[in-house]
Amino acid sequence: MSFATLIHRASLPSPQVSVEQARHLLAQHYGLNGTLQALGSQQDLNYRIDSERGRFVLKICRGDYALVELQAQHAGLKYLAEKGAVKVPRVMAATNGADLLTLDVGGESVHVRLLDYIDGQPLTALDHLGHEVVAGFGRLCGEMDLALVGFDHPGLERTLQWDARHASALIEHLLPVIEDERQRTLIAEVAEQARLRLQPLVEKLPVQAIHMDITDDNVVWQRDARRHWQLQGVIDFGDLVRTWRITDLSVTCAALLHHAAGDPFVILPAVQAYHAVNPLQHEELLALWPLIVARAAVLVLSGEQQVSIDPGNTYSRDNLTHEWEIFRVATSVPLALMEAAILTAVGQTLPDIDSEGFAPLLPGLVGREFALIDLGVLSAHFEAGNWEQPGIDQRLLSEAAAIHGLAASRYGQYRLSRTRPDSADEPETFPLHVELHVPKGSAVEAPFAGVLHLSADGALRLDGPQLSLRLLGVKASLHGGAALVKGQVLGSVDGPLIVQLIRGAQLEAPLFCTPSRAAAWQALSPSPAALLGLACDAEPELDAATLLARRDASFARTQKHYYVDPPRIERGWRNHLIDMQGRSYLDMLNNVAVLGHGHPRMAAVASRQWSLLNTNSRFNYAAVAEFSERLLKLAPEGMDRVFLVNSGSEANDLAIRLAWAASGGRDMISVLEAYHGWTVGADAVSTSIADNPKALSSRPDWVHAVTAPNTYRGEFRGADSAPDYVRSVEQHLAKLDEQKRQLAGFICEPVYGNAGGISLPPGYLKKVYEMVRARGGVCIADEVQVGYGRMGHFFWGFEEQGVVPDIITMAKGMGNGQPLGAVITRREIAEALEAEGYFFSSAGGSPVSCQIGMAVLDVMEEEKLWENAQVVGAHFKARLEALIDQYPLVGAVHGSGFYLGVELIRDRATLEPATEETTLLCDRLRELGIFMQPTGDYLNVLKIKPPMVTSRRSVDFFVDMLAKVLEEGL
Structure with a gap:
């Protein structure tokens, strides 16, 4: 096909075949009847057929298309089906046995085919595609290219508008369809940049048969039982062609960009997944992003062209929005950045820079020692949120320079000061420069030969043959445009000195970048350590994955962590x-x-008390009495005894022991779907299958679980359901009465914490408490999760029910992270335990815990x-x-x-x-x-x-x- 024919093909509207005409074709040539639903396509016409024989796709394209191209598609489908690597549609024969019909419909010549339908859905309409799905696209693309590597057919030798080999010519031809001069100029400029990048690579790019349209439109997915997307198959082989292999991945990645929320780095999992199954050559990796940019330009031009000649094509009009978004994202970053990102993503690097020949940047300071200031996340300089103060990094450097004479930041040390609370965006915390605080007037010399440029922001830029040097804080002694030799004076230090290296003269690099872009930007804006003669690179941190592996190898894995791959x-x-x-x-x-975290009062109180004393509560010290008195002031009248422990589990375990001692019985009533802790006693009364899948089958015979009073999804619903739920308690109590077993007590969260804070039905606890006490039992309110002021309107959860328990258990926020729990009860219940011996918790009620407990109450009130x-x-x-x-x-x-x-x-x-x-x-x-x-x-x-x-x-x-x-x- 000639280029003129290509241009003609690119200007064709889709066939005009109505639903009634399509239904007639089906009945006449395939013996099928059913309902038809139009499917989108730019230049073809597709109908989904739901018939008594199953679901199919009727594909109708213009008679201008060469038959050999359609025959190549059918051959490709058969080839892939036999290989079994990728699920593809089958071609269905017409009643005359042909798999391809050329017909006249309403005076228009069309080619007609029928394919079986792959159930599932494309993902075009989804705004966000997860990492696994993006990687799935790349893996599929790699597997498809592997499967097609041995396929050939005469119909593959075609001139196709989407073939990247023709992108430059097609862009030049279609540019006039863009009326906006600014947009037209931008498209022309980025297309030319892409062409120049590709030019030295094309002779080395492998060529083979490729699908060339593995996009979110043409890959079919379904959710599995876990709601994860699973690949079902690939459709639409209309762009099957023999061309550069890397074109296939470029098309896939370009399609992913309209799901990228503006971030082109979204494609990297796809590149990694492709490379893992079908390794790419170095030249292909370099060609990938220029091809994506060229593809983006072709998409918008072709889309605008199609809408102009076929304004009724809703599919083309809707796609145009996506195509402009793809173009916007593809042109939002420098080509060099994405090339570096693609290379580093698969473990390749840019050529090394020869730094041995650098002359000193600051010759007068050679051999002087710099104070390297820690500005990282764990820096001891940062406390009580002072990193949020504007200019904190510069102030710390300045203070260090005043003491030591010279101070410097570290290249590549993630800066705490640049964190962004309450933001969905990754913060730009990675410094691509070094900041030096040196005496004003220090001479600055050119470390290599180059041309000097001065920018409006006061920066100096020295463009050399390999690198550019960007400096801020230098008073230039030369004019812009001056050619400098190595060692020539540039100027003098006039403030904090920012030093940044950049590969190439055309690239502009930021001073900071996000963590996800750090590897790519490091390749393009390397450390100036060698140039400065200063070991100022950040120490490598232990990464999260390595730390997690160490944890799993030593820390009992039943102690779970949040997330599969936690930061x-x-x-x-x-x-x-x-x-x-x-x-x-x-x-x-x-x-x-x-x-909250890092509260300075907690740090000060803990530090002070640790410096004085921390021991067990059998010694006589003021804090244990003071804290116990504070807690009793918060408790209902009549409660006059406190036990101090280390956790909610211990508190609930002790509460059960108190109930046993006070009642003389052992049988406990607990509530289904509740969690009370991990100790033997607390676990026994816990019935949450989310925390313990065997909870319902492993209860001891002294635990009697009653129906969960869940007013939203429980057996009885609504605010008036208390009597219905009370009946469950009555039934269990009646059985205990029949067996003449002494009830020990009833334990319940007064607000259903484990179910998400559901209020119990009004009156429920009042009635249950009455029945329990009538049998000599003790009522325990587990306030570990919901109490201590967290509910806002009530300090204790039981206040919402208008009741007073016999025992209150608490922990969690009492110590703001310090192990601290408590049990509050009445004197007669507390003393009932004495008959079984004394109670002791080694660290419960320690001076440190008590002081922190009181400080928590103080801060809660003050703030x-x-x-x-x-x-x-x-x-x-x-x-x-x-x-x-x-x-x-x-x-x-x-x-x-x-x-x-x-x-x-x-x-x-x-x-x-x-x-x-x-x-x-x-x-x-x-x-x-x-x-x-x-x-x-x-x-x-x-x-x-x-x-x-x-x-x-x-x-x-x-x-x-x-x-x-x-x-x-x-």
């Missing part, structure tokens, strides 16, 4: 956690750190955290409740204050739990900078229990991101 978290501040690359994650699940839980928590719940009407997946919002639960369901009538969707949602929220985990027996509830310092801004960020993920689809 390494070593610092926190207020309601955020910070990884080693300086990214802040909104902490929405840490009800232990009630005051008005209970009020914050009430006010911001109310705003939080209102915003979450607004999602119910917007997104069918959101079934209900439970709880109050800073103990909330969002329950996700698949069906509003059946309340089928959306378990898998909840897991996917939590994983996606993590990508957006939020830590969240599921809870409940079906793991379909977002248990939201952040530090009580959480702000309105953080709340809004969380809800906005939750809505974003729900909008993306799960």
